[in-house]
Amino acid sequence: xxxxxxxxxxxxxxxVRAFFATALTPELxxxxxxxxxxxxxxxHALAWQKILYxxxxxxxxxxxxxxxxxxxxxxxxxxxxxxxxxxxxxLSPMGLSxxxxxxxxxxxEAQKQHYLPRILRGEDxxxxxxxxxxxxxxxxxxxxxxxxDGDHYLLNGTKIWTTHAQYATHMFCLVRTGTxxxxxxxxxxxxxxxxxxxxxITPIRFVSGAATQAQVxxxxxxxxxxxxxxxxxxxxxxxxxxxxxxxxxxASAPGLLEGVEDLHTFAEALPEGERSALTQRLHALTxxxxxxxxxxxQALAETERRGSPGPGASMLKLLGTELSQALTELQVEALxxxxxxxxxxxxxxxxxxxxxxxAAGLTTVPFYLNNxxxxxxxxxxxxxxxxxxxxxxxx
Ligand SMILES: Cc1cc2nc3c(=O)[nH]c(=O)nc-3n(C[C@H](O)[C@H](O)[C@H](O)COP(=O)(O)OP(=O)(O)OC[C@H]3O[C@@H](n4cnc5c(N)ncnc54)[C@H](O)[C@@H]3O)c2cc1C
Numbered sequence: 001x002x003x004x005x006x007x008x009x010x011x012x013x014x015x016v017r018a019f020f021a022t023a024l025t026p027e028l029x030x031x032x033x034x035x036x037x038x039x040x041x042x043x044h045a046l047a048w049q050k051i052l053y054x055x056x057x058x059x060x061x062x063x064x065x066x067x068x069x070x071x072x073x074x075x076x077x078x079x080x081x082x083x084x085x086x087x088x089x090x091l092s093p094m095g096l097s098x099x100x101x102x103x104x105x106x107x108x109e110a111q112k113q114h115y116l117p118r119i120l121r122g123e124d125x126x127x128x129x130x131x132x133x134x135x136x137x138x139x140x141x142x143x144x145x146x147x148x149d150g151d152h153y154l155l156n157g158t159k160i161w162t163t164h165a166q167y168a169t170h171m172f173c174l175v176r177t178g179t180x181x182x183x184x185x186x187x188x189x190x191x192x193x194x195x196x197x198x199x200x201i202t203p204i205r206f207v208s209g210a211a212t213q214a215q216v217x218x219x220x221x222x223x224x225x226x227x228x229x230x231x232x233x234x235x236x237x238x239x240x241x242x243x244x245x246x247x248x249x250x251a252s253a254p255g256l257l258e259g260v261e262d263l264h265t266f267a268e269a270l271p272e273g274e275r276s277a278l279t280q281r282l283h284a285l286t287x288x289x290x291x292x293x294x295x296x297x298q299a300l301a302e303t304e305r306r307g308s309p310g311p312g313a314s315m316l317k318l319l320g321t322e323l324s325q326a327l328t329e330l331q332v333e334a335l336x337x338x339x340x341x342x343x344x345x346x347x348x349x350x351x352x353x354x355x356x357x358x359a360a361g362l363t364t365v366p367f368y369l370n371n372x373x374x375x376x377x378x379x380x381x382x383x384x385x386x387x388x389x390x391x392x393x394x395x
Pocket of ligand 1: 135213386
């Protein structure tokens with residue numbers, strides 16, 4: 001099924017398309033097309049963020065008074081499709097798509113006034129401190145402790161798998177402030193600067209070769225009590241609200257459909273037998289992605305109606321990440337031996353080194369390896385299925 005746009009919507013699409021064509025510098029376009037992870041480098045993400053901010057298109061879904069666009073759902077969808085087509089660097093989601101909406105929903109006026117403009121201008125770069133070595137899927141068992149000491153909390157413990165902790169200026173985190181009958185109670189949501197005394201950061205290298213995540217240690221770190229979001233011991237409420245935005249609220253189908261198109265183009269150069277086998281599998285994948293597209297449009301409407309994506313966000317997270325893995329698996333298969341090319345020097349912007357084989361061979365396998373984590377972070381697929389069965393299907 002394809003949506004038909006009105007003449008005004010078509011004009012909007014042309015405007016967005018023209019913007020992407022002129023606003024993306026050659027270096028940013030190169031960075032966006034050669035990503036080896038779902039994250040761009042901090043430098044490229046912030047450079048692209050500034051361009052969107054200056055244009056007023058950085059956070060379309062936020063309320064207008066805080067920088068949102070007041071676009072219709074269709075305009076937001078068109079924007080997502082054009083972004084997928086243009087392939088700019090990825091924006092860092094921790095401030096813009098996670099903490100920002102959480103502060104809008106649960107922060108004090110002072111927190112909103114202080115942090116939201118800084119998030120938009122890229123002055124603060126956030127990381128998310130939830131997981132601990134013994135608390136991932138069962139996040140409520142987290143132990144990193146915060147003890148009240150006058151106007152401060154004193155933090156001790158550790159966080160792990162913290163994406164971009166080594167580049168972040170700030171962390172939003174969940175800490176234990178009490179022990180009650182339920183583990184979800186006694187958790188508090190805090191904001192802290194990463195240069196606070198007592199913080200140590202140790203990067204973790206993954207199978208893809210990149211060290212995008214880190215373990216963070218807290219040794220008597222002082223955090224001002226004004227940096228608490230929500231009530232003490234009630235951080236789980238804030239975390240659940242935020243997780244809905246982490247798991248849903250975006251549109252991954254347009255990008256996946258672009259990836260399928262790229263593979264169709266790649267298939268054209270293959271011998272007949274291989275081409276038709278790949279094309280058949282791409283058609284099957286396209287039907288599944290189009291089903292996701294419809295679900296994402298429904299979720300956009302739901303977010304507009306109730307202010308947050310709701311537990312259905314788990315369904316989008318599950319489908320979006322599993323389909324993105326199905327796509328990267330096909331990309332690796334299609335490349336065959338060229339997937340094994342390791343030529344980082346050919347990846348650099350304005351490199352004089354020609355790739356051995358198809359250019360896609362330079363990034364496909366690193367991205368594939370990195371993307372194996374997509375069905376683990378932000379809650380594994382098994383955990384999403386549990387949530388869907390309880391909160392969506394009522395089983
Ligand atoms: C690349 C990457 C980036 C990440 N970024 C961040 C970040 O920025 N901030 C942060 O706080 N965390 C981050 N994480 C951590 C991530 O959220 C956790 O890895 C995830 O929640 C799973 O927890 P775990 O690793 O402890 O695995 P476990 O919870 O130990 O799970 C192990 C296995 O058991 C399964 N399982 C567990 N419980 C159940 C159940 N009840 N029913 C069925 N199966 C179950 C899981 O699905 C999984 O297959 C990141 C992780 C990765 C890999």
